[in-house]
Amino acid sequence: MNTDLKARFDAEIRSHKIVLFMKGNALFPQCGFSARALQILQQHGQVHTVDVLADPEVRQGIKEYSNWPTIPQIFINGKFVGGSDILMELEERGELADMVAGKTPA
Amino acid sequence: MLDPNAIRQRILGALPGSEVDVNDTTGTGDHFEARVVSPAFAGKSMVEQHQMVYAPLQDWLKTGELHALALKTYSPEQWKKLGPR
Numbered sequence: 001m002n003t004d005l006k007a008r009f010d011a012e013i014r015s016h017k018i019v020l021f022m023k024g025n026a027l028f029p030q031c032g033f034s035a036r037a038l039q040i041l042q043q044h045g046q047v048h049t050v051d052v053l054a055d056p057e058v059r060q061g062i063k064e065y066s067n068w069p070t071i072p073q074i075f076i077n078g079k080f081v082g083g084s085d086i087l088m089e090l091e092e093r094g095e096l097a098d099m100v101a102g103k104t105p106a
Numbered sequence: 107m108l109d110p111n112a113i114r115q116r117i118l119g120a121l122p123g124s125e126v127d128v129n130d131t132t133g134t135g136d137h138f139e140a141r142v143v144s145p146a147f148a149g150k151s152m153v154e155q156h157q158m159v160y161a162p163l164q165d166w167l168k169t170g171e172l173h174a175l176a177l178k179t180y181s182p183e184q185w186k187k188l189g190p191r
Contacts, residue, residue, distance in 0.1 A: 068153070082153040085176065090152060093188055 005061045016048035018100065019075040021062045025051045033084040037072045040091050044100045077102050107135035108172055113163065114140075120162035121146050125185075131176070139176040143189075147181040155179035 013019050018041050024030030026049050029038060041047045052059040052071050059071070066073055066080045074081040076099050081087065090096045110128040117126045117140065124144035131137045140159065147155045156177050166172035180189060 067157075079151075080153060081151075082156065086152050086156065089178065 001061055001064045005057060006065065009062065009065050012048070012050060013075045013078055016046075017077060018045055018047045019050065020047050021050045021052055021058075021071060021073040021075075023051070023053050023071055025049055031071070034072045037074060037084045037087050040087055040096070041074065044096060076100055108138070108166065109135070110138060113138060113166075113172070113175075116162040117142060117159055121158065136171065136173040138172070138174070139178075141178045141180075141189075143180045143182060143185045145182055147179055148183065150181075152179065155181075 020034075020037055020041055022029060022031070022034035022038060024034060026038060026047065029035035030053060038047060038049065050058065050062075052062060062071070062073055063069055068080070068083060070083050072084055074083070074087055081090070081099070087096070090099065110130050114126045114128045117128075118124060121142065121144045124142055124146070126143075127141045129139050131139050142155075142159055144155075144158075146158065150158070156179060159177055159179060160167065160175070163172055163175070167175075
């Protein structure tokens, strides 16, 4: 993938504790999975969102960047966490709060 | 049309010594759910665990023969703590 885009993702993910690549934005999510992910994450702090629908290069690029085929994608403390299924499962297991606090390697 | 047991065998081949359950959720042979408990998952993040299960199924996922696989993955220690639910 192109290095400018990679540098942009690196910076975006490094400079915010919780980053959500989603369809739509925080006010108007355009997909149920993105909306649900946002809702869960907002219980754990400030969420920085990136609308992949605003830029086709970002929409395709983020999938290559994380080697994950679907949107939404969640990054916490600079690490790729997964998509909405994994997020829900982590929340259900009570592990999400620890991850945001930087207490678990997961 | 895939058979749950074919999926199970592939996962077992990649993750020997695992406990693997696979169900056809829609009865159409392309949407499945799986529960995998594997010692190989110890110390791995959930996304890494899922990628380890998807790895031996890549060709089926690519062709769309396997359209969806909902996963629950656990290390034996996690399973002791969390499962069965």
